[in-house]
Amino acid sequence: MMRMNRNIYRSLVILSFLGVVIIALFGISQVLAYLGSGADRSSMLHVALNKEKVYVPKVIWKDTINPGRPIEEQTILDIEKDYLNAWYVRNVAYQNNELKAIDDYYTASAMQNIESTIAANVSNNLSIHSTTVAHNISLDFYSADGQLAVITDSGVKAFQHIYQQNELLFQTEDITNYQVLLLLEDGYWRIRHLVKKENDEMITPQISNGFAKVVDNKIYVKDKEYQLKGINYYPQKTPWDMFGENFDIEVIGQDFDIIHDAGLNTIRVFVPYEAFGKAKVDPEKLEKLKLLLDTALSKEIMVVVTLFDFYGDYSVLDWTLTHRHAEQIISVFKDHKAILAWDVKNEPNLDFESRGKENVTGWLKEMIAQIKQYDPNHLITIGWSDMKSASILQNEVDLVSFHYYLDIDMFSNSFEELQKQIDKPMVLQEFGLSSNKGFWSPFGPSETTQAEYHEQFQTLIKQYNVHFLSWTLYDFENVPSSVVGRLPWRKHKQKHFGFINASGEKKKAFKHISN
Amino acid sequence: MRIGKIHIILISISIFCCIGFTMIFNMPNSPTKVRLKTTQKTYEAGDNIIIDFERDTTLAAQLFLKSSYGSTMITSSTGEFVVPDYFSRKKGRLDYYLVQEGECLYQGVIDIEAKSKTKIQLETYVGPPSIVAGGEDYTMHVVVPSDIYDNPIADSTKIWLKHQFLGLEKEYEEVTKDLISWKNIFSYSKKGKLLISSQIAEIHSKEFTVEIYPSLAQNFKIYSFREHEYADGNQVTTFTSDVIKDSFGNIVSDGTMVNFVIKNSEGSLLTTQGTTVNGIVTAKLLHPDHADSWEISAFIDGIAESEILEITFDGVLDDFEVSFDMYQREIVVGPLTSFMGQIIPDGAIVKLEIYTNNELIETKVKTSFEGRVKFVLEEGFYPDGEYDFRIKSMGIAKWFKNRVLQ
Known part of the structure; x- marks a missing residue:
């Protein structure tokens, strides 16, 4: 017994010794790792700030004729870069109430003005999130020695969200002129004087060529009334990754034949924000989107293009990046005959809670204005995930789109209620039922139930004469975790919404794909 | 009686209607009435600015302000908002x-002008800081006047831009525009210091120099x-110029580099250079060690050149003695003797070329010491046998053939 105890005691001593050694080694390695992880030396050179563009409002140089001296192309670029950086660091400063990098872009005396305002905002617990989305610069003066410039920046469209103790107090939008005196110091064009003035920039709305329009609650395409009968589309092999490496226009063309032959005339596709290159859109992806649209046109199918898929920031400082993303896609396709509508964002109301309703709706509202500026010819909608949200921004959109996955028997009531609030064409943009009966859902709907559901829905659609896009053409074999999360039963459900199963056979519901 | 009843009904209906309308008018959720009491729209910087509203002060309201450099939100307990x-x-x-x-009840603007009666700061930028004479080149004088609160002063303010040059004083009346006032000052035909200053009302700037x-x-x-x-290889020839001037008679700046290029009788180019002092350049070159003639020209590269100067050098000796101790x-x-028969100064170069079987096997070079040079042909390097020698010095060459080393 005694011996046994001694052995236990010994082993405990040895184990605890080992434990102490392990902890000590781990601790030392952590300390060494920490010491090795200092700031990158290159940060001393200020080059990091210029690496990636983080602030890209629309900048137009209206004219550079000035009495001082002709300006060089390179100096125009330098002034623009530093002037925008000045706006960016100031926006960040007012948001975080820190003066980081302000001294790089404002002279010492100009900086005092920002310092004193920030000091006041700190004492009042204010944080001001702001951005500017448009700058129209004209050069008033450029000095002979190239060290001083005066510019007038007109029509500066600015948005401000004012928070007090993290609670949104107020938001504003305004358009102003600024006259700015810049000095070249230490290689930076720094703001010496900044004077806010009355705006004199006329903003002329773009005029539509009348390709797609809404008159009296009806959609017209090329002056013919258009009844939207459609489906949300992803190729079977590449759901949620349509424009990736496995993009195959042959497959898409065949699917379009199936869709067209089934009596449908519209599809809805998704343009993922990050995969398309964020603020710098990948031309290869644009080419793929163009191929898709050209194919759709040849197969007589119109397309609702949903932008900003998987985008979720909405913060005011991020707006300009999304504007450039939209500009690069939309301006290319503004005359494309296959596009029916731009759907700004899929189910943005799901981000209300995490990102703040005001942030999301503010972003949507400005994005609609941006889209209209680059493409007045196509319609605009927002894909709300429920009927409750459908009336938000209804004056801004051309079509009111909503999704419906609730009890089919409740549809009529809710829809009639919604009809009273809205006087725009309404699109039932997503609906469907997953025939996911199986291991993960033993009591789930079968293919027959799914077919009955679609049959019933088509009757309702006919009854209310509502535009529709069902979810979706195919059952999928793989659903990325980013769509519905990692839980297997949720993924399983998402795999079985199709009218055609994974092996390419038409399911019972296919009969009721259209009316 | 019947008419009376109808009247009563009509009256009661009209009363009912009136009450109804009044109730509608008094609906509690009608928008809060706000009226701006402040009438002044334009202020001067530094004024005490109060924005006052006629409103229901029991409800808390805030005033959001957006200025040139930023925005803030202010509160007020009395209903009057004092702009910070x-x-x-x-x-x-x-x-x-x-x-x-969160709702905007009233939106307005006020304009703040720069303070008018104030000490003005005349922030001045002059550049480029140096220009060349002649009236084509110019410097720009930019003044950024600001008030005591560092605001650029109002457009169309009168400003005097002045400069002084060699007894000439000029001043121009300009007005401020686009936050600044400026003037180009073209150079005069003389070189010198251009002094620049400016003035607004009684305020004078500092002095600036171009x-x-x-x-x-x-x-x-x-x-x-x-x-x-004499081509003694020892003395130094000095080259100078006349006073180099520009087309306006200004002596060129001290330190102007002048390159001298000398072509000798063989066609080789020698160079030397110097910089000007008071317009005169001085450069030096060692005399050749053999009779030669030089063509000298001088250049300020890309700008000006001199006339060609020719000089010749006479040889210092006709012959020299050589003694062999084989x-x-x-x-x-x-x-070696020089032109007066004097021993040539130390350092004259003597070359010995050693041939065997008509083939040059080595050239030895030595400099003279006290008029003599001694070459030693070491045993290990030069085996016994017949050699030819050629000795050159001060432009004279002599052959010594078939000398036998023993």
Whole structure:
């Protein structure tokens, strides 16, 4: 017994010794790792700030004729870069109430003005999130020695969200002129004087060529009334990754034949924000989107293009990046005959809670204005995930789109209620039922139930004469975790919404794909 | 009676209607009435700016202010909003929004002008800091006047831009525009210091200086000076120029680099250079060690050149002695004598070329010491046998054939 105890005691001593050694080694390695992880030396050179563009409002140089001296192309670029950086660091400063990098872009005396305002905002617990989305610069003066410039920046469209103790107090939008005196110091064009003035920039709305329009609650395409009968589309092999490496226009063309032959005339596709290159859109992806649209046109199918898929920031400082993303896609396709509508964002109301309703709706509202500026010819909608949200921004959109996955028997009531609030064409943009009966859902709907559901829905659609896009053409074999999360039963459900199963056979519901 | 009943009914209906309308008018959720009491729209920087509303002060409201450099939100307990000094001191348009529970009740603007009766600071930028004479080049004088709160002063303010140059004083009346006032000052035909200043009302700026440098040099003449004309390889020839000037008669700047290129009788180019002092350049070159003639020209590269100068050098000796001591394996050259018969100064170069079987096997070079040079042909290097020697010095060459080393 005694011996046994001694052995236990010994082993405990040895184990605890080992434990102490392990902890000590781990601790030392952590300390060494920490010491090795200092700031990158290159940060001393200020080059990091210029690496990636983080602030890209629309900048137009209206004219550079000035009495001082002709300006060089390179100096125009330098002034623009530093002037925008000045706006960016100031926006960040007012948001975080820190003066980081302000001294790089404002002279010492100009900086005092920002310092004193920030000091006041700190004492009042204010944080001001702001951005500017448009700058129209004209050069008033450029000095002979190239060290001083005066510019007038007109029509500066600015948005401000004012928070007090993290609670949104107020938001504003305004358009102003600024006259700015810049000095070249230490290689930076720094703001010496900044004077806010009355705006004199006329903003002329773009005029539509009348390709797609809404008159009296009806959609017209090329002056013919258009009844939207459609489906949300992803190729079977590449759901949620349509424009990736496995993009195959042959497959898409065949699917379009199936869709067209089934009596449908519209599809809805998704343009993922990050995969398309964020603020710098990948031309290869644009080419793929163009191929898709050209194919759709040849197969007589119109397309609702949903932008900003998987985008979720909405913060005011991020707006300009999304504007450039939209500009690069939309301006290319503004005359494309296959596009029916731009759907700004899929189910943005799901981000209300995490990102703040005001942030999301503010972003949507400005994005609609941006889209209209680059493409007045196509319609605009927002894909709300429920009927409750459908009336938000209804004056801004051309079509009111909503999704419906609730009890089919409740549809009529809710829809009639919604009809009273809205006087725009309404699109039932997503609906469907997953025939996911199986291991993960033993009591789930079968293919027959799914077919009955679609049959019933088509009757309702006919009854209310509502535009529709069902979810979706195919059952999928793989659903990325980013769509519905990692839980297997949720993924399983998402795999079985199709009218055609994974092996390419038409399911019972296919009969009721259209009316 | 019947009419009375109808009247009563009509009256009661009209009364009912009136009450109804009044109730509608008094609906509690009608928008809060706000009226701006402040009538002043334009202020001067530094004024005490109060924005006052006639409103229901029991409800908390805030005033959002947006100025040139930023925005803030202010509160008020009395209903009067006092614009904080960091905004009231800044020139520009001030937007204000009366905010109650996230809603904007009133939106307005006031304009703040720069303070008019104030000490003005005349921030001045002059550049480029140096220009060349002649009236084509210019410097720009930019003044950024600001008030005591560092606001650029109002457009169309009168300003005097002045400069002084060699007894000439000028002043121009200009007005401020686009935050600044400016003037180009073209150079005069003389070099010198251009002094610049400015003035607004009684306020004078500091003095600024722009250097006017002479313009491009004109072609010039060069001269040479030497102690004697002998090619002794020892004395130094000095080249100088006349006073180099630009087309306006200004002496070129001190330190202007002048390159001298000398072509000798073989066609080789020798160079030397010097920089000007008071317009005169001085450069030096060692005399050749053999009779030669030089063609000298001088250049300020890309700008001006001199006329060509020719000089010749006479040889200092016709012959020299050489003694061979083939047993000791020694060859002694000298004494080398110069033009007066004097021993040539130390350092004259003597070359010995050693041939065997008509083939050059080595060249030895030595300099003279006390008029002599001694070459030693070491045993290990030069085996016994027949050699030819050629000795060159001060432009004279002599052959010594079939000498036998023993």
